[in-house]
Amino acid sequence: MASTVVVAMRRQPEENDEQFDSRRAELVGLCEAANGMVSEIIVQARPDVDGRTYLGSGKIQTVAEAALANDADVIVFDAQLTPAQVRNIEEVVPCRVIDRTQLILDIFALRARSKTGRLQVEIAQLQYWLPRLTGKGRALSRLGGGIGTRGPGETKLETDRRRIRDRITKLRQDLAVVRKNRSVQRDKRSRLIPVVALVGYTNAGKTTVLTRWTTDRWVKGATEGADRLFDTLDPLARRVRGGSNREIVLLDTVGFVQDLPHFLVEAFQATLEEVRMADLIVHVVEASEETSVRMDTTYRVLEELEALGRPVLTFYNKMDLASSRPAPDLRAMKSLYGSAATGDGMESLYQAVDEALGLDPVTLEVEGRAESKEFWRLIGKHGRVLQALDTADGRVLVTLQVARRHASVVRNLLVGDLRDESEPALVEHLGGEEQQDKEDWFSSTW
Ligand SMILES: Nc1nc2c(ncn2[C@@H]2O[C@H](COP(=O)(O)OP(=O)(O)O)[C@@H](O)[C@H]2O)c(=O)[nH]1
Numbered sequence: 001m002a003s004t005v006v007v008a009m010r011r012q013p014e015e016n017d018e019q020f021d022s023r024r025a026e027l028v029g030l031c032e033a034a035n036g037m038v039s040e041i042i043v044q045a046r047p048d049v050d051g052r053t054y055l056g057s058g059k060i061q062t063v064a065e066a067a068l069a070n071d072a073d074v075i076v077f078d079a080q081l082t083p084a085q086v087r088n089i090e091e092v093v094p095c096r097v098i099d100r101t102q103l104i105l106d107i108f109a110l111r112a113r114s115k116t117g118r119l120q121v122e123i124a125q126l127q128y129w130l131p132r133l134t135g136k137g138r139a140l141s142r143l144g145g146g147i148g149t150r151g152p153g154e155t156k157l158e159t160d161r162r163r164i165r166d167r168i169t170k171l172r173q174d175l176a177v178v179r180k181n182r183s184v185q186r187d188k189r190s191r192l193i194p195v196v197a198l199v200g201y202t203n204a205g206k207t208t209v210l211t212r213w214t215t216d217r218w219v220k221g222a223t224e225g226a227d228r229l230f231d232t233l234d235p236l237a238r239r240v241r242g243g244s245n246r247e248i249v250l251l252d253t254v255g256f257v258q259d260l261p262h263f264l265v266e267a268f269q270a271t272l273e274e275v276r277m278a279d280l281i282v283h284v285v286e287a288s289e290e291t292s293v294r295m296d297t298t299y300r301v302l303e304e305l306e307a308l309g310r311p312v313l314t315f316y317n318k319m320d321l322a323s324s325r326p327a328p329d330l331r332a333m334k335s336l337y338g339s340a341a342t343g344d345g346m347e348s349l350y351q352a353v354d355e356a357l358g359l360d361p362v363t364l365e366v367e368g369r370a371e372s373k374e375f376w377r378l379i380g381k382h383g384r385v386l387q388a389l390d391t392a393d394g395r396v397l398v399t400l401q402v403a404r405r406h407a408s409v410v411r412n413l414l415v416g417d418l419r420d421e422s423e424p425a426l427v428e429h430l431g432g433e434e435q436q437d438k439e440d441w442f443s444s445t446w
């Protein structure tokens with residue numbers, strides 16, 4: 001269930017409207033990514049930070065009233081607060097207080113899927129809590145449910161600092177072991193069904209793209225358990241229809257943020273690990289904002305993740321708000337323009353994804369014996385019959401459609417299986433690179 005959030009921000013004098021709006025949108029986006037619903041935003045313009053309460057005691061009173069009026073579960077501040085500031089603010093307000101760092105940690109904890117990711121996030125959480133473990137550990141006693149509370153369990157945190165340091169050491173050792181074994185564990189799902197990862201900044205529109213895609217290309221029965229593997233995958237993965245009646249798995253990833261506190265960088269990267277396994281990366285860019293710095297950052301992170309070998313499609317989103325069309329991204333296979341909100345340009349995106357994954361259909365002609373069961377079984381399994389013509393001597397010429405990525409595999413299987421009995425002739429009208437040599441690919445849908 002979503003938590004109700006009141007956001008408290010300090011506006012710095014050197015910030016122009018655009019910068020401030022962008023920071024505010026990002027913070028709201030982060031709250032939403034942590035399952036929070038922002039009901040009010042309180043802004044205080046001040047040149048410096050108040051040492052006791054960050055915004056000044058008068059403004060904190062306003063924040064407290066807003067929290068009361070909105071029946072807020074939590075107040076989120078737009079910067080990292082000192083432990084003393086949190087204590088002083090909590091004396092006045094009726095609910096929990098969390099700072100931006102804690103909010104980001106929360107999102108990472110929510111999204112870390114791999115073992116490495118979870119270990120890395122727990123290390124970052126402990127690092128964050130270590131200097132905050134003072135006195136009776138008041139902050140810890142307030143851990144409950146919802147936003148800002150997905151920290152390590154109380155049992156761990158109730159202990160003293162030394163135990164926490166020991167725990168960090170232990171986690172680091174586990175991490176080293178996991179890293180060593182990682183190359184051994186191949187992720188099977190990425191071999192069976194192509195995986196597309198959506199990456200980009202927070203607020204670029206990744207989740208909106210995912211939602212629209214899922215609606216437009218809904219897979220019947222996807223949530224009813226036709227394929228258990230993907231139901232249990234995780235809540236941020238969605239199955240959609242791709243070309244040639246195949247399926248694709250879409251992954252929504254944690255968004256990039258500006259001014260990521262340094263000690264969170266590794267945890268951030270670890271939560272993005274699955275991107276390395278993706279068959280294709282869709283880079284969602286907010287066309288209505290300054291793009292170049294953000295895009296450079298994204299590519300740098302992809303490089304650090306060793307994910308740059310993956311093909312990238314860049315989707316310039318929010319074109320409905322953009323005053324001009326950004327230049328094509330030369331680092332991507334292709335750039336697409338559109339709006340996940342209005343639906344403009346989405347079909348071109350789906351098509352480009354199909355092409356990049358080799359899911360666009362190609363037509364093949366195969367000839368075989370009309371009475372061969374094996375011939376028809378293979379055809380039925382791998383393709384869709386467009387036409388079947390009887391030729392001489394009980395033979396049949398079949399025109400069928402298959403996904404381009406499977407074309408040469410289909411040809412080889414048919415030729416291989418039928419060589420002995422009838423040597424079927426096969427004409428491939430369009431070239432298709434062989435991307436997989438296993439029959440696994442054909443297990444699903446035709
Ligand atoms: N105008 C407009 N708003 C959009 C578009 N796509 C997303 N948004 C809005 O941008 C905000 C952030 O979108 P979201 O999908 O949560 O971004 P994410 O952080 O990348 O997942 C939301 O308020 C969306 O409604 C778009 O194409 N046009």
Ligand SMILES: [Mg+2]
Nearest residue numbers: 033206207255
């Ligand atoms: Mg999102």
